[in-house]
Amino acid sequence: MSDGVKRRYDSTRRQEQARETRSRALTAAHELFVTRGYGATTLADIADAAGLATPTIYAAFRNKVTVLHRVWDVAVGGDDRDVHLLDRPELRAVFAEPDLRARLLRFAVVNTTIMRRTARLRLVIQGAAGADPAAAALLAEIDEARLASMGEHARAAEATGRLAVPADTCRDVLFATTDGSLWLTLVDRRGWSDEAYATWLGQLWTAALVDAGE
Known part of the structure; x- marks a missing residue:
């Protein structure tokens, strides 16, 4: 024993x-x-x-x-x-928010935290992708996974009845604004705080994606 x-x-x-x-x-x-x-x-x-x-x-x-x-x-x-990003508590809380405006504001905060961890690293992978096929394959995998995740966000947004644009457009707007380049420009290069960046990103998303008439 x-x-x-x-x-x-x-x-x-x-x-x-x-x-x-x-x-x-x-x-x-x-x-x-x-x-x-x-x-x-x-x-x-x-x-x-x-x-x-x-x-x-x-x-x-x-x-x-x-x-x-x-x-x-x-x-x-x-x-x-080994937990998928969308299954983590901070993202489950985003999806659980019933009000689309509040949801996007919350998602902007979560995304800003993720950008703090990943934006510089993604820039490294982009640089390596030009000369290393394995790095290029990883970059493609990263973007494919991110596009799929933004599709989940867009479909959930559509289900609220508050989305001002088609779900595919919402997906693409989220995809275009979550690759780290905006965070690098405004936080790393222009000196914004993460809090200011998250507030601005949330306002950008709500202005572009939420039906103001509701």
Whole structure:
């Protein structure tokens, strides 16, 4: 009995250690990708920054594009849990808001938080996509997933009866304003606060998408 308990403990401890190793590597990789660029960062660089052996990085991720993909996933979700973005509590709260105007304002706040985590990284992936087919494929996957998510938002908006434009137009407006470029321009380059940006984005969406006659 005690041996069984010990084996379970050892297995749990090993899983925790492996998760901690991956987390350290991904945190280091995110910082290096953003500051140095994808092409200039090696797996050895990531290992060194994370305080890990290079073979450990290879064993955990196999190659650099897998690291990039996992860094992106963690940045989007905010952690390494295997939970789809739309199923996370902050997005479920957005969809649960019955008033479309209030919903878009809330979504703007959530999206701004996501942009804080992802906008610079997406710029890195865009830069890498021109020379690396694997990075280009990742960028296409990212945009396809985002378009699908904005489609979900648009269909839910249409269901409120308050949408002023066709659902496809709503989807495309949301898609065009959530790739990080606006956040980079106004927050990173022009010095807006995240709060000011979220307020402006929410007002932009409500003016363009909500039926003012209702």
